[in-house]
Amino acid sequence: AVVSTQSTGEVLSHEDAMQSLYKNVTLKKGEMHEVTVEADADSVITWDFDCVLGGFQFSLYQRTFSEAHCNSSLAAMVQMAGITYPSTPSPTETYSDVLVEDGKIVDYIEGDSVQGSYYVGKSGTYVLTWSNTSQTPKTQAIANKATFLYTIEM
DSSP states (O other): EEOOOTTOOOOOEEHHHHHSSSSSEEEEOOOOOEEEEEETTTOOEEEEEEEESEEEEEEEEEESSSOOOOHHHHHHHHHHHEEEEEEEOOOOEEEEEEOTTTTOOOOEEETOEEEEEOOOOSSSEEEEEEEESSSSSSSSOSEEEEEEEEEEEO
16 A cells, blocks of 8 residues: 655555654653653544563543643643653652543553553543563463553543
8 A cells, every 4th residue: 555645745655654653662660651642532542552572551541630730732732742761750749640530551462452442531631551561361461562552632
């Protein structure tokens, strides 16, 4: 398949198009990756990811702030790019993360392909988290390295 970009007319191969849509992340043992999304009420957050190597946990949280925070468009772009932490960040006095209603932390292993969505009932900040910090029941160990590809849309 061939994809043509409208702005330049440049033709991309299917593989190049997939790489431009999906972000590739490798987590070492003990690391986590999170993507923060500012969502309006009645919107839908959708995600698609593939576990390429190892195993990890995935969860969706709503972040609640105890004081005003920056919500500029530049900050939102940086947040959507995702951040990888060398270890689980400590809770702070400025915010807390709560699993979304009916949410749970789910384990995935190599070969798993996941598509999901969440209807946003209350506008705010939502955090999608991939973690290689705990032993998963599926693997019985923390992977030395976990690699996955993901994309998120609003």
